[in-house]
Amino acid sequence: MKFADIEVLDANDPLAKKRELFSLDENTIYLDGNSLGALPKAVKSRINDVVEQQWGRDLIKSWNQHNWIDLPQTVGEKIAPLIGAGPGQVICCDSISVNLFKVLCSALQLNSERSVVLSTEDNFPTDLYMVQGLSDLLSTQRCQLRTVSEEEIASSLDESVAVLMLTQVNFRTGSLLDMQHLTSLAHEKGIIVVWDLAHSAGALPVELDKCNADFAVGCGYKYLNGGPGSPAFLYVAKRHQSTRQPLNGWMGHSQPFTFNPDYQAAESIHQYLVGTPSILAMSAMDAALDVWNDVDMGQVRAKSIELADLFMQLVDERPTLKSLKLCSTRKGNDRGSQLAYSHDNAYAICQALIEKGVIADFRAPNILRLGFTPLYTSYKDIWNAVGYLSEVIESEEFLKPQYNMKAKVT
Numbered sequence: 001m002k003f004a005d006i007e008v009l010d011a012n013d014p015l016a017k018k019r020e021l022f023s024l025d026e027n028t029i030y031l032d033g034n035s036l037g038a039l040p041k042a043v044k045s046r047i048n049d050v051v052e053q054q055w056g057r058d059l060i061k062s063w064n065q066h067n068w069i070d071l072p073q074t075v076g077e078k079i080a081p082l083i084g085a086g087p088g089q090v091i092c093c094d095s096i097s098v099n100l101f102k103v104l105c106s107a108l109q110l111n112s113e114r115s116v117v118l119s120t121e122d123n124f125p126t127d128l129y130m131v132q133g134l135s136d137l138l139s140t141q142r143c144q145l146r147t148v149s150e151e152e153i154a155s156s157l158d159e160s161v162a163v164l165m166l167t168q169v170n171f172r173t174g175s176l177l178d179m180q181h182l183t184s185l186a187h188e189k190g191i192i193v194v195w196d197l198a199h200s201a202g203a204l205p206v207e208l209d210k211c212n213a214d215f216a217v218g219c220g221y222k223y224l225n226g227g228p229g230s231p232a233f234l235y236v237a238k239r240h241q242s243t244r245q246p247l248n249g250w251m252g253h254s255q256p257f258t259f260n261p262d263y264q265a266a267e268s269i270h271q272y273l274v275g276t277p278s279i280l281a282m283s284a285m286d287a288a289l290d291v292w293n294d295v296d297m298g299q300v301r302a303k304s305i306e307l308a309d310l311f312m313q314l315v316d317e318r319p320t321l322k323s324l325k326l327c328s329t330r331k332g333n334d335r336g337s338q339l340a341y342s343h344d345n346a347y348a349i350c351q352a353l354i355e356k357g358v359i360a361d362f363r364a365p366n367i368l369r370l371g372f373t374p375l376y377t378s379y380k381d382i383w384n385a386v387g388y389l390s391e392v393i394e395s396e397e398f399l400k401p402q403y404n405m406k407a408k409v410t
């Protein structure tokens with residue numbers, strides 16, 4: 001591969017202009033948008049307005065005047081088309097962990113004579129922790145976690161399983177599960193399915209309605225660029241919306257402002273709201289979502305696969321990078337928007353790479369993880385990133401002590 005070929009790829013990239021919508025330092029190659037999305041410029045002016053005008057001057061009137069009260073719903077409706085959901089089924093609130101608690105409770109109620117929540121052993125830990133906590137609360141007669149490998153999912157779907165809880169894209173390896181196929185297999189056995197879209201929403205086309213999905217949760221701060229700790233989202237198919245969830249907060253009440261002492265759940269996705277939304281965070285999320293206006297998810301997916309394929313090809317072309325072992329599949333269609341390489345010194349390599357302006361991340365025990373965000377990553381970024389990576393490995397700079405001290409957040 002020659003640099004001239006890379007320039008052609010960038011010149012023909014239909015998404016190239018989207019990078020202007022983001023506030024990104026010229027000298028930074030950001031391959032970590034799968035962990036914290038970059039800052040859309042529109043967020044800055046929006047937050048400034050919310051602070052100065054809405055909070056600063058209009059004060060409490062803003063709940064009505066600036067529609068603060070409707071933000072969980074309006075933001076949910078902006079996310080819906082990105083995940084193939086029709087109106088009235090997505091709401092933006094809380095974190096994935098808390099949203100999982102709510103939808104798992106609903107899903108277990110729909111299958112109350114069964115108790116097993118089936119998941120994968122290498123699912124993101126918080127997903128498994130939430131089931132363990134529910135199991136402690138409800139007893140194992142009502143909820144027990146069973147984990148299997150990704151390959152064993154299909155053969156483990158039997159009549160003891162109440163809920164199948166899967167993350168569509170594996171957070172370490174990036175392997176992509178077949179939502180359509182697994183949802184329909186589970187439904188044949190009367191199993192309710194909960195999908196975690198943390199590494200799918202904004203990364204690849206998702207078709208929740210077409211797959212007849214039951215419940216889903218997803219992240220605001222990864223590919224949707226909502227900002228650190230931004231609210232997450234949840235999806236409940238219309239047919240399940242009369243099923244209750246137990247966190248009876250006042251925002252989920254059918255009429256919160258009657259201040260009735262008795263809880264009466266809203267008859268819509270609104271019953272999944274709990275307490276007062278963070279308006280600053282919700283406003284940032286709302287503004288961030290506008291970068292998706294007229295984005296074709298098919299183009300995003302095609303470029304995401306090409307960026308990762310290019311990365312792998314450039315790594316393969318350099319003998320000095322032989323010590324990196326690919327943990328992701330080479331088949332683009334079976335992969336999310338990231339690559340994982342294992343190396344005994346993955347942490348230090350990642351730190352030395354960051355020092356050179358290439359931001360990736362490390363995932364225990366030994367994974368260097370690289371995320372590809374087609375809206376703001378160019379083919380040239382990939383070329384340069386692999387160049388820096390081979391400098392770091394060839395020179396063994398990563399052995400320096402400063403790159404080997406683990407920080408709290410990796």
Ligand SMILES: *Cc1c(COP(=O)(O)O)cnc(C)c1O
Nearest residue numbers: 095096097124167171196198232
């Ligand atoms: C990032 C991520 C989460 C994050 O959960 P929060 O409660 O929102 O912090 C959950 N699940 C998966 C699969 C993730 O990748």
